[in-house]
Amino acid sequence: MSDPGHHTLHSIHKGHVHHGWNNAFPPALTIAPGDSIEFETLDASSGQLNRSSTAADLEKLDLARVNPVTGPVFIDGAKPGDALKVTVLSLRPSGWGWTGNIPGFGLLTDQFPKARLHHWNYDPALLPAMYGPGGRVPLRPFTGTIGVAPAEPGLHSIIPPRNVGGNMDARDIAEGCELYLPIEVEGAIFSVGDTHAAQGDGEVCGTAIESPIDVALKFELVKGANLRMPRYVTRGPVTDHFDKKGYEVTTGIGPDLMAGARMAVSEMIDLLSKRYGYEPIDAYMLCSVCADLRISSIVDVPNWVVSYYFPRIVLE
Structure with missing residues (x-):
């Protein structure tokens, strides 16, 4: 003590x-x-x-x-x-x-x-x-x-x-x-x-x-x-380690935030698989360690917008 x-x-x-x-x-x-x-x-x-x-x-x-x-x-x-x-x-x-x-x-x-x-x-x-x-x-x-x-x-x-x-x-x-x-x-x-x-x-x-x-x-x-x-x-920027090259962004739009999040992530997995040759399961795991889910809009009833930001610096 x-x-x-x-x-x-x-x-x-x-x-x-x-x-x-x-x-x-x-x-x-x-x-x-x-x-x-x-x-x-x-x-x-x-x-x-x-x-x-x-x-x-x-x-x-x-x-x-x-x-x-x-x-x-x-x-x-x-x-x-x-x-x-x-x-x-x-x-x-x-x-x-x-x-x-x-x-x-x-x-x-x-x-x-x-x-x-x-x-x-x-x-x-x-x-x-x-x-x-x-x-x-x-x-x-x-x-x-x-x-x-x-x-x-x-x-x-x-x-x-x-x-x-x-x-x-x-x-x-x-x-x-x-x-x-x-x-x-x-x-x-x-x-x-x-x-x-x-x-x-x-x-x-x-x-x-x-x-x-x-x-x-x-x-x-x-x-x-x-x-x-x-x-x-926080004592400073929180995304500057990811920001340098911008982002690929996919969306999920509809009346359910969880369904929107699932759609936005599924769309990003599809993009990474087709463009960069990742197995879908590997794209999913990569997303988990570097991509950010955001609620972009939650007021325009009845549909909400969930966006998924994948940092391009990871792939460039």
Whole structure:
């Protein structure tokens, strides 16, 4: 513990992971507001996959062990109704990751029912990572799962995000970001994991570049904030790693946003397959790590417009 005038950097080893949220989990560490922690993380498979794994290993994945998070951390003085301010100080990537099409999981699971696994070996200095016939994906690491324990007792699945954060897969919770989480239990009970080297907004196949990454975070309290949902502040541009050469954009138009998202992604898969020679399943997985879903129009009843932006820098 640190005194009020001196803030400490702690560390939590990747051995301190848990699966699911539970406000009764004993803390791995107790800290004071203002302290920082470096977390070691496991990949989203909890170490079930490694550099030599195959699609057959992906099919055998124990889904009860996916999305491990490192922690939990008890923050002294945190009370229900406060907000936990988490500043992302740094992310140190490992150089290896994977993207998988997991049967039964993803936006187009009905179209892509078979397991597929792609390994990424990248330069931790954040040069682009290679994919398929000539694709080069710019990397921008972030924390996929980051949150605090819910007030409701018992064990809760880690897969769905919730009002106290968790598996938000929000690409912009990256270095420099300031995240504010609603606190529902004493001590907040914070954990982080599911780190990604790159992802498109939407993470459409269900996985990004799933990669073990060490994360340094600073913790502060905002007393009586009474947030209903997480909010965050970015410290600069959020798409400049993709913007350099412009975008290919497909759309889905109709009365249902989910159907529109599915159509926009299907159209992009069709474009990439026909123009660049990707297998449709590989185009789908590539989209998941670099292309962004956007709601372009949601007021012109009865039809809404969903657009899908694929960065041309990946293919040029």
